[in-house]
Amino acid sequence: MNTGNQSTALRARVRHVAVGTLVAGVLAAMPALAHDFWLTAEQRNQDGSPVLRMWVGHEMEAEEERPYEAVRSQTLRMYHEGRTVALPQRGADGAVPFYALPEGVQGPLLVAMERPEVVLELPEPRFDHYLAEERLADIQALRREGAEAGPERYTRYLKVLVGPFSQDVMPPEEVGQRLEIVVDELPAQPAPGAKLQARVLFEGAPLPGRSVVALWGGETNGSTGSQLTQVEVTDEAGRVSFAYEKDGVWMLRLVHMRACEACSDVRWEGFWAAHVIQPDWITPSSAD
Helix, strand or coil, X not given: CCHHHHHHHHHHHHHHHHHHHXXXXXXXXXXXXXXXXXXXEEECCCCCCEEEEEEEEECCEEXXXXXXXXXXXXXXXXXXXXXXXXXXXXXXXXXCCCEECCCCCCXXXXXXXXXXXXXXXXXXXXXXXXXXXXXXXXXXXXXXXXCCCCCXXXXXXXXXXXXXXXXXXXXXXCXXXXXXXXXXXXXXXXXXXXXXXXXXXXXXXXCCCCEEEEEECCCCCCCECCCEEEEEECCCCCEEEEECCCCCCEEEEEEEEEECCCCCCXXXXXXXXXXXXXXXXXCHHHXX
């Protein structure tokens, strides 16, 4: 019996178990990485003046309200009454709420914006956790084949659609965002059996095989957390369908990623989209 070799093997097994336990513990302790940005629209002053608020958080539970920053808001556009309005700078950087819309504007309307690119590099365990949380199975497969973890350059694409909804006067949903959630069918009112149907486009073409999450925030201000979650995968035409049976604020969200072989500074390109759907303006009583 070679006790020296057995002891060495035992120590190696103990180290392997210890490292595996440590990694599992780190992953279990990780906070959710999928922090979204999203917009909501309110009539919050006594005169009913309309404003946009920008939130950052997870599953519609806001952790922070973001202020206005001119350099990050240059693509802010409103689609209303058949017109596209490039929204000018209003107020100074740091203003909260995020943006004051033109006085007297009424729904239905759509506001869309893109936020500037950001480069992020995560440690490998956090990067892999992020891929799993966002259900990016194809990127996970590349990682198993030896692809490096990062860095990633990502961009966010935001929309908020404000009712009341009528198929006759709805604003355009397809507005040319690089990653875009397009609501194709939205009943005027939620009802048993009603469906919210949408498409996902990437660079103008249908994006198949990506997970889209539908979150229902209840009849509140759209920032206190999701009370219902549905997940569907886009078909070959980029389409998804969700049960639309509850009144209140909804959000559709997804993350798309691809390898960036020609990039010299990053390994991955990420694209985040969040589309809020409000049947009407949020009022001061529900916003507080």
